Structures are given as C-alpha cells and as structure tokens.
Amino acid sequence: MRDVSIELAVVLEKQKTSQRKEGLPSVEIRADRLSRAIDVLLNNKTQLQDALIADFGHRSRGLTDFADVASSIKGLRHSRKHMKSWMRPSRRHLEFPLGLFGASGKVQYQPKDVVGIMSPWNFPITLTFAPLAGVLAAGNRAMIKPSEFTPATSDLMAKLIAQAFDEDELYVITGEADVAAAFASLPFDHLIFTGSTGVGKLVMRAASKNLVPVTLELGGKSPVIVGESADVIKAATGIMHGKTFNAGQICICPDYVLLNEKQKGGFVEAAQAAVGKMFPSGLKDNDDYTSILGQRHFDRMRNHVEDARSKGADIVELNPQNEDFSQQPHHKLPPTLIMGVSDDMTVMQEEIFGPLLPVRYTSNTEEAVEYVNAHPRPLALYFFGNSAKEEAFVMDNTISGGVTVNDTIMHIAQENLPFGGVGPSGMGHYHGKDGFLEFSHQKAIYRQTSLDLLKFLRPPYAGMFRKYVNFNLKN
Structure with a gap:
C-alpha cells in the first residue's frame, strides 16, 4: 500500500538537500528552469487542451490557449526577463549619522528553499504555473499538488513536468483529498493554496503546525x-x-x-x-x-x-x-x-x-x-x-x-x-515582482562602521546615552 506521507517527506528532504548543496542559484540556473517550464506549455498545448476537455466535458480550446497556456507563458517570460534586476540587493538609508561614517544597510533576497503549490480545478494550468514563475525566479524548488477534480489534466502535468525536471527541482503528486491533507502538513518553507475559503482554513491550520508561511488565494462573492x-x-x-x-x-x-x-x-x-x-x-x-x-x-x-x-x-x-x-x-x-x-x-x-x-x-x-x-x-x-x-x-x-x-x-x-486577497478572500500576493518578493526571504544586513560611534549605548547608562534616549522620546 502506498504511504503518501513517507513518499512526500522523502521528496521534500531530497529537494532541501539539493538546495543546500547547490547554494544560491545563479541567474542562469533560474532562467533555465523558467525556460523549461515555458517549453512544457509550448510543446504540449494540444495535449493540455484535450485533457481539460476530458475533465470538463467541454472546455473551450480558445479559452485554454488564452487563460491557461498563454497567460502562464507570459508570467514565466516576465519573470525570466526581470528577475536579474529583482535579485539585486536593495540599499537602505540608516539613522543619522551612521551612514556618514561608513555604516551601510541593505536587503538581500534569498530563496526560501522549497515551496508547496496547491492548485485548483478551474484553471489548473495557469494557477500552477503563474505562482511557479515567482517561485522559480526567486531561486526556489517546488512540490505541486494539483486538483483531484481535474484528474486528466493533473496526470498530464505530472507526466510533462517529470520529463522536463529532475525530482529534486520540481515534483508533482496527484491524488485525492487524503493526499492533499498530507501535502498541506509538510514542513515546507512556504505554501501557496488556491481554492475555497473553507478549504483554505484547513490548509492554514495544517501549515500552522510547522509554522509554514502561507499565501492563500481564496474567493468569495x-x-x-x-x-x-x-x-x-x-x-x-x-x-x-x-x-x-x-x-x-x-x-x-x-x-x-x-x-x-x-x-x-x-x-x-x-x-x-x-x-x-x-x-x-x-x-x-x-x-x-x-x-x-x-x-x-x-x-x-x-x-x-x-x-x-x-x-x-x-x-x-x-x-x-x-x-x-x-x-x-x-x-x-x-x-x-x-x-x-x-x-x-x-x-x-x-x-x-x-x-x-x-x-x-x-x-x-x-x-x-x-x-x-x-x-x-x-x-x-x-x-x-x-x-x-x-x-x-x-x-x-x-x-x-x-x-x-x-x-x-x-x-x-x-x-x-x-x-x-484580503481577509476571508486570502492573504499574500504574487505576479511579477510581487511574486518574487512573496517567495523570497528578505534578509536585512547591517554593516557597522569601523569607528566606535555607538559606544555611548553601552553601560553605564548616563551622559550621551540619556541625551540620545530623551531625544527619541520627544513627541
């Protein structure tokens, strides 16, 4: 009998180990992964249309081309084009007078490592690949659980992604609600779920056991x-x-x-x-x-x-x-x-x-x-x-x-x-640079000046220390 929890845990550990071994992914590595994702869609357009027709009974081929395939490619290309500039550390101003004497501050954007993606049935392709654009641009690896309500499309995506990516880069698991529950309980570095508000609450509850940060794209009226x-x-x-x-x-x-x-x-x-x-x-x-x-x-x-x-x-x-x-x-x-x-x-x-x-x-x-x-x-x-x-x-x-x-x-x-979304309709954002930031860790880095300018902040607390505190206590 298949033990899904063990299978998922093995893949997650494999991805985390590979991420640590690789270190900070280069622009070239990220671009290659985004390009392979684009090729999956471009080279299998008709198969994806057929799978969605099988799942829906009838699904417009034109709609699939526009809303699932082309929109996904557009997002992947946008991230591939702009991620080099997004990756650059962001310089930040420091409190006066530290910057004048050589101290510096910046934010470095690092991959969170492994992101879980739970995608729904209504647009199963674009709601997998659109967040994936930000996930890969930020240098992460990903595990994907597509909807059980579109089995033909989910099985096809699993097959195509397995052909284009190693398991330790990108992995798709299919299955029913029990697989989804096991997936949501994994100790990812980030988890994105798209679906109903009711199921979103269950996903957030499962993720909270491992303090996994979540992006929830829900719905409402x-x-x-x-x-x-x-x-x-x-x-x-x-x-x-x-x-x-x-x-x-x-x-x-x-x-x-x-x-x-x-x-x-x-x-x-x-x-x-x-x-x-x-x-x-x-x-x-x-x-x-x-x-x-x-x-x-x-x-x-x-x-x-x-x-x-x-x-x-x-x-x-x-x-x-x-x-x-x-x-x-x-x-x-x-x-x-x-x-x-x-x-x-x-x-x-x-x-x-x-x-x-x-x-x-x-x-x-x-x-x-x-x-x-x-x-x-x-x-x-x-x-x-x-x-x-x-x-x-x-x-x-x-x-x-x-x-x-x-x-x-x-x-x-x-x-x-x-x-x-906001409140009951979700939390977190993606698309473009916002997706890159959502799936990145923004690490603050302060470099101290060679001058010992802040010695007055150390005990004993008197003199300049009191003047500094009193200045900041002013209305």
Missing part, C-alpha cells in the same frame, strides 16, 4: 457596483464577458451586481445583446462556451435558480438561440440573470462559481458601498461609472483584493500588478 454615472450598455457588456468566461468558474468572477432599479431595463437588454454578440450561433454546441464541471456543480446551479424563483426573483435566461438544455451530452448552462435578489436566497449566501448573475437593486452608490462593506471582503471588486468623484468614493470606502474599473477580471492579467 466579488461584487459589481454599477454607478449612477455608468454607461449601462458598457457595464452589461463587461459584466457578461466576465460572467461567461469559463462559464463563470473563476475566483474573480463578477458574483453579483448592485444596480439602481431604474437601470434594470437597459441592463437586461444590454446583457442579452452582449451574450448574443459573443455567442451568435448559440451556446449548446458552441466551442467557445465551457461546461460546468460535473453533475454536482450543475445541480447546485439549478437549485440556486429554483430557490430564487420560489422566493420572488425574476429569472432571465440569456439564450440567444432558445436552445433546449434539458438534453445534452455535457453540463452546459446558459448565462442566467436573477433579478431582484434578497439575502435569504441561496445564490446570495455562497460563491456561485457558475454562469448565474444575481442582481440586487440599490437606490444609490452610497447604499451599494454600504452593502459591500456589510459582507466579507472580496477577492475582486468591479466598478462601472464615468464620474471621478463617484469612482473615488467607491475606491476609498471599500476594501478588496483587487479592482477593475469599467471592465471585469482584467486586473489579474497584469504582471506588474499584485494579485491576492
């Missing part, structure tokens, strides 16, 4: 505030792009909309038009529209709709060709507006992770902000509006992991912007 100054057509277009992206199965998906009721008619019309324009031939057999992952999630979506309908919401199915989804080989579900929701509806009580879009009516932007602030801090927030004053009010009075203004989801695609 990311709101959209449609301001009083908004172009409703533009707002509906941007929102429906975000909601239909991977059929809404994305952690920063616009989860619900806060809308003035007088904008209702224009919003519904614009949303219908936007879906019709993106999917003119319909949805059911359209290669660009992705399935819900599995029967359980599909049933959960339908239960949300029926619960909202029974409690008085208006259900507007955005189905350009009026297709019958009751008979289909996959779990496709048309984007659906749930108008006039209330908090007692199940669709407003958990992250949706699907193509349903609840719309709650508010009387003004201030009320919308109050509603957002009465709920857990989200991973993303979206604002549509053309008033600088209104935008500033929303930005200054809400807290979220990230924001896109007058569109949705695009902030995650920027390598020079940190990506991460």
